[in-house]
Amino acid sequence: MPESVHSQDMDQSMVDAEQAVEPQSNDPILEERQIVVLPGATETAASFQFEGEGHTMGNALRYAIMKNPAVEFCGYTIPHPSDPKMNVRIQTNDTTTALEALEKGFDDLMDLCDVVTEKFTAARDQFNAESGNRMEA
Amino acid sequence: MAPLVPSQEELQRRRIIGINAETVTNIPSTDFPGHWPGESHGWALDEFKNKFQVEFHRNERFEASFSLIGLDAAVANAFRRILMAEIPTIAIEDCFIHNNTSVIQDEVLASRLGLIPLKGSIEGINWMHWFKKASEDGSEEEDGPCDFNTIVLHLDVECYKNEYADKDEQDPRKLYTNAHVYAKDLMYMPVGRQEQYFVGDGAIAPVNPDILIAKLRPGQKIEMELHCQKGIGADHAKFSPVATASYRLLPDIKIERPIIGDDAKKFAKCFPKGVIGLEPVTSEEAAQPGSGYEGHAGEQKAVVKDAFNDTVSRECLRHEEFQGKVKLGRVRDHFIFNVESTGQFESDMLFLEAIKVMKLKCNRWKRGLTDLMG
Numbered sequence: 001m002p003e004s005v006h007s008q009d010m011d012q013s014m015v016d017a018e019q020a021v022e023p024q025s026n027d028p029i030l031e032e033r034q035i036v037v038l039p040g041a042t043e044t045a046a047s048f049q050f051e052g053e054g055h056t057m058g059n060a061l062r063y064a065i066m067k068n069p070a071v072e073f074c075g076y077t078i079p080h081p082s083d084p085k086m087n088v089r090i091q092t093n094d095t096t097t098a099l100e101a102l103e104k105g106f107d108d109l110m111d112l113c114d115v116v117t118e119k120f121t122a123a124r125d126q127f128n129a130e131s132g133n134r135m136e137a
Numbered sequence: 138m139a140p141l142v143p144s145q146e147e148l149q150r151r152r153i154i155g156i157n158a159e160t161v162t163n164i165p166s167t168d169f170p171g172h173w174p175g176e177s178h179g180w181a182l183d184e185f186k187n188k189f190q191v192e193f194h195r196n197e198r199f200e201a202s203f204s205l206i207g208l209d210a211a212v213a214n215a216f217r218r219i220l221m222a223e224i225p226t227i228a229i230e231d232c233f234i235h236n237n238t239s240v241i242q243d244e245v246l247a248s249r250l251g252l253i254p255l256k257g258s259i260e261g262i263n264w265m266h267w268f269k270k271a272s273e274d275g276s277e278e279e280d281g282p283c284d285f286n287t288i289v290l291h292l293d294v295e296c297y298k299n300e301y302a303d304k305d306e307q308d309p310r311k312l313y314t315n316a317h318v319y320a321k322d323l324m325y326m327p328v329g330r331q332e333q334y335f336v337g338d339g340a341i342a343p344v345n346p347d348i349l350i351a352k353l354r355p356g357q358k359i360e361m362e363l364h365c366q367k368g369i370g371a372d373h374a375k376f377s378p379v380a381t382a383s384y385r386l387l388p389d390i391k392i393e394r395p396i397i398g399d400d401a402k403k404f405a406k407c408f409p410k411g412v413i414g415l416e417p418v419t420s421e422e423a424a425q426p427g428s429g430y431e432g433h434a435g436e437q438k439a440v441v442k443d444a445f446n447d448t449v450s451r452e453c454l455r456h457e458e459f460q461g462k463v464k465l466g467r468v469r470d471h472f473i474f475n476v477e478s479t480g481q482f483e484s485d486m487l488f489l490e491a492i493k494v495m496k497l498k499c500n501r502w503k504r505g506l507t508d509l510m511g
Contacts, residue, residue, distance in 0.1 A: 035505045050502065056218040057498055063211035067180035069170040099509060106503040108180050112212065113496040115182070116205070117489060119191045123203070124485050127193035 038087065045091040046098035053086040054078065061088060064112070065105040070096040141175035153389055153466040158454040166209055166469065194473075201484035204387070205472045213384055213472045219491040220382035222370040226481050227255050227262055227288060227341070229375075231364040238357045239318075246351060250292075250363060251375045253320050253348055254479040257288075258339025261331070262481070268366040284329030288341050288365040291324045296353035313355055321346035323363070341365065344480030378487055380477040387471035388447040391464040392439060395429040400458050401439035407453035414442035445473075 038047040050057070058076040065074040065088075073091040090098040143151075155162035168178045188207040195202040205213060232247040239246070268286040271279040280286060296315045309316040320343035327335055335341050351359060370377030390412070396404045397418065405413040415437040423434035430438070449467065453459050478484045 033505070035502065035509060037509060053502075054218075056215045056223070057502070059211040060215035060495070063209050064180065066169045067178070069177070069179040071170075099506065103503060103506055106499045106506070108182075109212075110496050110499045110503075111182050112185065113492050113499070115186050115189060116191075116208075117492050119189055120203075120205075120488060120492070123191035123193050124196060127196055131196070 041098070043097045044094060045089075047087050047089045048098075048102060050086045050088065052084050054084070055086075058086045058088065060109060061105050064108045065090060065101055067108065068092075068096075068101055068104055071101050074101075140177035141173075143173070143176060152469050154386070154469050156449060156451065156465040156467065158451060168209075196485055198483055199478040199480060200476070201488070202473065202475045203488075205384075205474060207470050208472060209470065210472075213474075215495060216488070216491050217382050217384055217474070219494050220379050220476060220487060221377055223494050224378045224482075224487065224490050225262070225367050225369050226376050226378045227257060227265070227365050227367055228373070229253065229255070229290065229363045230268070230366040230368065233362040233364070234360075235362070236358050236360040239351050239353050239359055240357075241351045246359070249350060251373075253323075253350075254344040254481060255341055255365060256344045256481050257335050257341040259482065259486075261334030261339060262367070264334055265367050267368075282364060284331050286366060287328075288331065288335075289326045289328060290341070290363040290365060291326055292318070292322060292350075292359055292361045292363060293324070294318050294322055294353065295358040296355050298355045309352075309354075313353075316353055317349060318351045318353060318359060319346060320348035320350060322350070378479060378481050378490075380479050382474075382476050382487075384472040384474045386467035386469065387473060388444045388449045389466040389468055390441045390444045390447060391466070392441060392462065393464055394462040395433075396439040396459065396462055397430070397433050397436050401437050403456070404439045404453060404459060404463075407450075407456070407459075409446050409448055411443055412441070412447045414440050416440050 033051045036049040036051075038049055041047065055078070058078065062074055062076045065071055071090060071092050074089065076086060076088045078086050088102070090101050092098055092101050096104075151163070151167060154164060167173065170178050172178065185207070190204075190206040192204040192206065193201075194204065229251045232243075232250060234243050234247070237243055237246060241249075264285070265288075266286045268282070269277070269280040271277060282289075294315045296313050299312060299314050302312045306312050315322075323343060325335070325341045327340075353359070368376040390408075395418075401415055405415060407413075418430045418433045418436050418438050420434045422428055422430040423432060425431075449465060451465060453463055454465065474488070476484045476487055478487055482490060
């Protein structure tokens with residue numbers, strides 16, 4: 001039997017396409033972004049720039065920070081509407097720092113979210129139980 | 138020194154935003170430390186817990202209405218904005234058109250398909266990842282379509298004559314088969330692990346099967362592969378999980394001086410039905426000097442029955458006879474939310490989802506802070 005011109009050694013078995021790696025984090029809001037401290041900052045007075053943030057976080061955060069008695073001033077701005085950046089200015093008295101006030105703002109907002117979730121779920125369950133005949137399908 | 142505590146009347150007065158014929162008064166929130174001398178107003182979680190209330194008015198599958206009481210506008214607005222723009226959903230993003238001989242152009246067809254709301258297992262949607270697009274400068278490559286970031290739908294329809302149709306038939310839907318292409322013609326093809334998540338009722342399907350996509354005539358054909366991806370409303374409105382998400386402030390009507398007789402009837406007509414009621418003046422009221430009811434016992438007087446349904450049209454402020462007798466306003470911290478879902482989530486779930494997103498955002502930014510602290 002004549003030998004094949006195509007040697008067996010040269011033949012390659014088919015392999016599966018390379019398996020794509022499933023990313024680890026499944027953060028609902030895109031990728032990790034950095035907070036930048038704008039020039040001219042001191043311990044108790046600083047401006048922070050948030051990339052990709054808007055009025056949603058800006059105003060809520062401003063409210064939470066203004067609720068802190070150690071904060072003398074807090075405001076937020078979106079310097080240009082076509083630039084996805086949000087600046088927060090914080091000035092505090094000397095019992096705390098601007099950075100701490102910012103961190104407390106996030107903590108307070110998260111606590112607030114927990115309370116809202118808790119009360120909302122309770123009110124909904126009670127409402128559903130009372131109305132009983134909730135529409136299914 | 139213990140902080141001053143304002144009286145209940147004073148607190149109530151601060152809660153009302155005044156509405157005049159042409160202007161509004163007492164607009165901004167003042168419950169911040171340092172605004173009122175001697176008063177505290179600092180953030181106190183326990184106080185918020187006691188004060189904050191939720192009341193449900195309606196909770197249907199795809200439409201809910203509820204009141205959040207004791208919240209600041211900044212926070213209520215954040216929830217509303219997140220509902221519209223930042224809750225992830227699935228929608229058709231890429232259309233691969235193999236054949237389209239219908240009268241509707243490829244790009245119009247693709248745009249129509251993108252806007253069809255899809256439903257599917259929530260668990261599966263949460264499991265799915267973002268589809269990373271290539272960056273514009275070419276520094277980042279695109280992810281390939283995988284089971285965890287792309288859902289594949291097929292649309293394969295061809296129109297042909299119906300041999301059994303009546304000779305005089307005029308209705309194209311009977312004359313031809315597949316004359317109308319509906320959302321229900323979209324076929325879901327599970328890939329890989331999607332079979333575990335999107336099974337049975339959880340399968341990916343259009344919320345409304347009767348959305349008309351295109352019309353065909355015999356010989357015309359649409360053949361396409363559609364890739365659905367996860368996205369948010371901020372990127373494109375097709376990803377928004379709500380049809381509407383809005384809030385209004387609870388209206389407040391105060392009748393400061395008596396409105397009696399025919400005036401009362403006219404007054405009630407200035408408002409939607411059920412807002413103002415008519416009651417007879419009691420003999421005690423009529424006996425009280427200086428009440429304005431003297432000698433009017435038995436006549437009808439206007440009373441506020443249910444300010445909730447008022448539209449705050451300010452019609453009553455236009456009439457001479459009601460000048461100075463009525464004060465309109467809105468309650469600053471009483472938000473009446475109305476959330477209407479497009480069908481991917483249940484409406485009450487949507488709000489909980491919005492709170493979750495808000496908390497996640499806070500958490501993520503807080504983590505970013507640790508870099509600054511180091």
